[in-house]
Amino acid sequence: MNKVIIFSAPSGSGKTTLVRHALQKFPQLEFSVSATNRAPRGEEKNGRDYFFLTPEEFELRVNRGDFVEWEEVYSGLCYGTLSSEVERIWSEGKVIAFDIDVCGGVNLKRLYGKQALSIFVSPPSIEVLRQRLESRGTDTSEAIQRRLGKAEEELAFAAQFDRVIVNDKLEQAKAEVDMIITDFLNNNKAETA
Ligand code: ADP
Ligand code: 5GP
Numbered sequence: 001m002n003k004v005i006i007f008s009a010p011s012g013s014g015k016t017t018l019v020r021h022a023l024q025k026f027p028q029l030e031f032s033v034s035a036t037n038r039a040p041r042g043e044e045k046n047g048r049d050y051f052f053l054t055p056e057e058f059e060l061r062v063n064r065g066d067f068v069e070w071e072e073v074y075s076g077l078c079y080g081t082l083s084s085e086v087e088r089i090w091s092e093g094k095v096i097a098f099d100i101d102v103c104g105g106v107n108l109k110r111l112y113g114k115q116a117l118s119i120f121v122s123p124p125s126i127e128v129l130r131q132r133l134e135s136r137g138t139d140t141s142e143a144i145q146r147r148l149g150k151a152e153e154e155l156a157f158a159a160q161f162d163r164v165i166v167n168d169k170l171e172q173a174k175a176e177v178d179m180i181i182t183d184f185l186n187n188n189k190a191e192t193a
Contacts (some may be wrong), residue, residue: 004086004096004112005029005181008105009121010151012133014167018121019099021174022181029181030094032086035061035070036079042138051082069108073101074146081108095185102154105161117184119177120161124168126151 005022009015023029035051037058046052053061058078062070070080079101089096098108102120109118123129129151133144158164163180167173 001115002090003184004098004108004116005184006098006100006105006108006116006118007121008100008102008118008157008161009167010102010123010129010154011147012129012136012151013121013123014132014170014173015099015121017170018165018167018173018177019097022177023097025178026095026181026185028095028185029097030089030092032081032089032096032098034079034085034100035067035082036077038077038079050079068111069100069104071101071104073104074150079104102157106157109161117163117180118161119180120158120164121173122155122158122164122166123151124166128168 007015007019007022019031023031033047033049033051035053035058037053037055040046040049040052044050055076055078058080061067061082062080066082066084067080068083068086070078072078081098081100081104086096098105100108105118105120109116123132126148130144130148133139133147139147165173165176165180
């Protein structure tokens with residue numbers, strides 16, 4: 001059975017950190033590189049972190065039906081999963097790891113059902129989330145404010161995921177990820193949402 005593991009969370013909760021950990025720990029996982037119309041940030045590379053498209057290219061590919069799902073995650077900023085990426089990873093016999101926003105995560109779980117394990121990464125609190133975004137140092141204070149506003153709404157979606165991991169102590173959160181994924185890969189079924 002082709003499988004997928006979906007990680008969703010409010011921005012700054014530590015989702016990227018935990019996805020990277022899972023990819024290192026489980027060689028059968030492969031990261032699904034999303035497409036976006038936003039500009040690269042920091043050390044991000046095209047084709048590794050995202051496929052960076054112009055707004056026109058992104059829209060063209062939406063209209064062509066190239067996406068399994070896509071969302072306007074922030075005003076004017078769109079992100080989506082290309083069908084070609086899903087096919088490529090499954091054709092290699094691997095399990096897909098998605099790092100996508102909360103709505104996209106719910107949609108993919110609905111689409112893939114028992115083939116999917118959906119994990120919601122929660123920050124211990126909004127205040128801790130603010131501190132992490134500030135110390136990550138990749139966003140303007142305006143962008144941080146926008147992400148925090150959205151985080152409050154996103155936390156309400158946690159119950160729709162198979163599992164919720166509160167990322168307080170990082171080592172403990174990593175250990176939980178290891179356990180949950182091992183269980184999912186070994187048992188030929190996922191929890192239902
Ligand atoms: P996301 O992908 O959810 O936006 P990141 O993985 O980029 O979040 O994490 C946001 C920031 O918080 C990063 O600087 C990361 O190193 C840090 N971080 C992640 N998990 C923890 C943790 N458990 N305790 C403290 N800092 C953390
Ligand atoms: P960032 O700008 O911090 O890289 O990402 C913003 C948000 O977009 C994150 O919550 C990230 O998980 C989400 N995201 C990234 N790729 C996709 C995707 O393919 N689909 C959806 N729906 N969200 C995505």
